[in-house]
Amino acid sequence: xxxxxxxxxxxxxxxxxxxxxxxxxxxxxxxxxxxxxxxxxxxxxxxxxxxxxxxxxxxxxxxxxxxxxxxxxxxxxxxxxxxxxxxxxxxxxxxxxxxxxxxxxxxxxxxxxxxxxxxxxxxxxxxxxxxxxxxxxxxxxxxxxxxxxxxxxxxxxxxxxxxxxxxxxxxxxxxxxxxxxxxxxxxxxxxxxxxxxxxxxxxxxxxxxxxxxxxxxxxxxxxxxxxxxxxxxxxxxxxxxxxxxxxxxxxx
Numbered sequence: 001x002x003x004x005x006x007x008x009x010x011x012x013x014x015x016x017x018x019x020x021x022x023x024x025x026x027x028x029x030x031x032x033x034x035x036x037x038x039x040x041x042x043x044x045x046x047x048x049x050x051x052x053x054x055x056x057x058x059x060x061x062x063x064x065x066x067x068x069x070x071x072x073x074x075x076x077x078x079x080x081x082x083x084x085x086x087x088x089x090x091x092x093x094x095x096x097x098x099x100x101x102x103x104x105x106x107x108x109x110x111x112x113x114x115x116x117x118x119x120x121x122x123x124x125x126x127x128x129x130x131x132x133x134x135x136x137x138x139x140x141x142x143x144x145x146x147x148x149x150x151x152x153x154x155x156x157x158x159x160x161x162x163x164x165x166x167x168x169x170x171x172x173x174x175x176x177x178x179x180x181x182x183x184x185x186x187x188x189x190x191x192x193x194x195x196x197x198x199x200x201x202x203x204x205x206x207x208x209x210x211x212x213x214x215x216x217x218x219x220x221x222x223x224x225x226x227x228x229x230x231x232x233x234x235x236x237x238x239x240x241x242x243x244x245x246x247x248x249x250x251x252x
Contacts, residue, residue, distance in 0.1 A: 076206030161211030
């Protein structure tokens with residue numbers, strides 16, 4: 001997961017200063033730790049549509065988090081699928097998705113058939129907010145994962161969310177089981193970018209953010225980057241309702 005520059009927070013917070021100030025005052029390191037916990041085996045079953053995106057080439061290894069939105073479509077961050085060494089998108093055969101990964105077990109697996117990167121992500125001259133707002137990609141799986149094994153999640157507009165979001169991720173420090181973090185409160189927003197009070201780390205790129213909308217869990221954003229502001233962690237996410245249509249249009 002790429003680390004974005006902390007100064008971006010000032011640009012976003014300036015758009016909603018009252019909200020940013022109020023939310024920053026509420027959070028503490030202890031509260032963040034209390035809100036972040038590894039899921040038990042039983043809890044894991046409710047999140048089987050979230051899995052690990054694994055990269056394996058001759059010279060590179062990596063992992064991110066991805067989420068099924070259809071039996072053959074996985075949503076993740078664009079930068080997860082682009083080589084730091086070459087700047088090129090990984091070949092589909094080098095990208096693998098393990099649904100519901102937990103302690104060496106999975107409920108479904110496939111390599112990629114094709115990959116679609118948001119068309120603006122690779123453009124030159126983007127500032128940090130523009131790049132975060134286009135940091136989205138879709139993986140079409142070669143082998144669809146049946147819905148009864150790993151139910152996909154529905155996408156909904158972030159504006160429909162009421163209250164803080166829930167983050168579910170594989171982290172570098174907890175790479176073999178999902179960690180759930182509740183209470184990801186909004187710190188700022190601009191166009192397709194959300195700044196949230198979540199503590200994320202490497203491996204969490206591409207992780208889904210969920211909202212309870214009319215009593216159902218809906219996918220509203222994907223983690224792109226992390227930074228800190230006055231000692232407080234900030235998670236940067238791309239709103240799906242503002243970015244996913246262009247990725248779907250680019251998909252084979």
